[in-house]
Amino acid sequence: MKRTDNGMVETPVLFDLRQTLDCGQCFRWQPLLEEDGCAIWEGIAFGSYLIIEQHRAFMRFHCSKSDFDRIWYPYFDLSTDYRPIHARLSKVSPVMQDAIAYAPGLRILRQQPWETVCAFIFSQNNHIPRIKGIIARFCELLGQELAAGQFCFPEIHSLVGLTPDALDPIRAGFRAKYILHAAQEIANERVSLSAISEGSTAFGLAHLQKIKGIGPKVANCILLYGFHKYEAFPLDVWMQRAMHTLFPGKTPAIFGEYAGLAQQYLFHYGRMHPELFKQ
DNA sequence: GTCCAGGTTTTTA
DNA sequence: TAAAAACATGGA
Numbered sequence: 360m361k362r363t364d365n366g367m368v369e370t371p372v373l374f375d376l377r378q379t380l381d382c383g384q385c386f387r388w389q390p391l392l393e394e395d396g397c398a399i400w401e402g403i404a405f406g407s408y409l410i411i412e413q414h415r416a417f418m419r420f421h422c423s424k425s426d427f428d429r430i431w432y433p434y435f436d437l438s439t440d441y442r443p444i445h446a447r448l449s450k451v452s453p454v455m456q457d458a459i460a461y462a463p464g465l466r467i468l469r470q471q472p473w474e475t476v477c478a479f480i481f482s483q484n485n486h487i488p489r490i491k492g493i494i495a496r497f498c499e500l501l502g503q504e505l506a507a508g509q510f511c512f513p514e515i516h517s518l519v520g521l522t523p524d525a526l527d528p529i530r531a532g533f534r535a536k537y538i539l540h541a542a543q544e545i546a547n548e549r550v551s552l553s554a555i556s557e558g559s560t561a562f563g564l565a566h567l568q569k570i571k572g573i574g575p576k577v578a579n580c581i582l583l584y585g586f587h588k589y590e591a592f593p594l595d596v597w598m599q600r601a602m603h604t605l606f607p608g609k610t611p612a613i614f615g616e617y618a619g620l621a622q623q624y625l626f627h628y629g630r631m632h633p634e635l636f637k638q
Numbered sequence: 639g640t641c642c643a644g645g646t647t648t649t650t651a
Numbered sequence: 652t653a654a655a656a657a658c659a660t661g662g663a
Contacts, residue, residue: 384644479644482643482644482645483644483645483646484642484643484644484645484646484658484659485643485644485645485659485661486642486643486644486661486662486663487643488662489643489661489662490643490644492662493660530660530661531660532658533647533657533658533659533660534658534659535659537646571647572645572646572647573645573646574645574646574647575646576644576645577644577645577646580644593644594644595644596643596645597644598644626644
């Protein structure tokens with residue numbers, strides 16, 4: 360990426376902050392400013408805090424060169440060229456083309472697996488605004504404090520041995536016990552995140568569902584957002600409606616190896632156009 | 639006050 | 652085995 364004199368870099372092809380950070384794949388980013396052609400967001404991932412700006416064709420990552428290379432370049436999936444993927448998916452149907460055109464700058468983040476395990480356990484039977492609240496309280500309760508009010512995502516070991524009432528302050532409801540179970544199973548190596556990383560999508564699906572509170576939908580979310588398995592296809596209530604309305608009788612297989620991305624464009628498009636999916 | 643949420647587990651028939 | 656209820660909580 361080319362840098363200008365004032366520290367700005369050229370915006371990578373097909374990258375939009377709001378589309379990427381507000382599409383339901385992550386829960387810890389907040390807009391500081393959203394105007395036409397200008398966006399500033401802040402967030403924490405991999406134990407680092409970032410402010411990131413986008414001014415149309417230019418961006419500024421407020422971080423060191425080494426943090427950019429080590430954390431943010433992979434996190435925002437900047438090594439992937441989305442153009443051929445869009446071209447491939449657009450051939451599936453005009454609707455798919457519309458969904459991509461609605462948010463062409465949406466990228467699938469490479470989040471930390473453990474964070475996605477927790478985030479999508481919290482997501483079950485829950486609203487997105489409330490999921491964000493639970494995760495924020497979770498980080499404040501058990502995460503390392505980077506700066507005043509800025510907390511890292513809690514480490515697995517900080518949960519081991521806790522009883523569910525220790526999580527009462529985060530008000531996660533029945534999901535608290537699932538989080539503790541997940542931490543235990545990973546800590547005692549009955550569930551191996553590295554094996555999932557190296558294994559197939561099918562293996563990951565089966566392996567993750569050993570954890571209580573993880574069913575097919577949550578497992579697919581974790582594989583797509585935490586392990587970058589592009590074929591993982593989370594089928595939630597929105598996507599069931601979308602598939603039923605737009606692709607009656609079809610399965611995710613029609614989207615091929617990039618089904619997960621197809622899902623993300625359709626999910627975002629559908630969430631912003633609920634009128635399209637009324638039965 | 640009611641409804642329902644990026645589901646999954648437990649109970650019931 | 653399949654369908655229904657329960658699960659905790661609070662944003663809309």
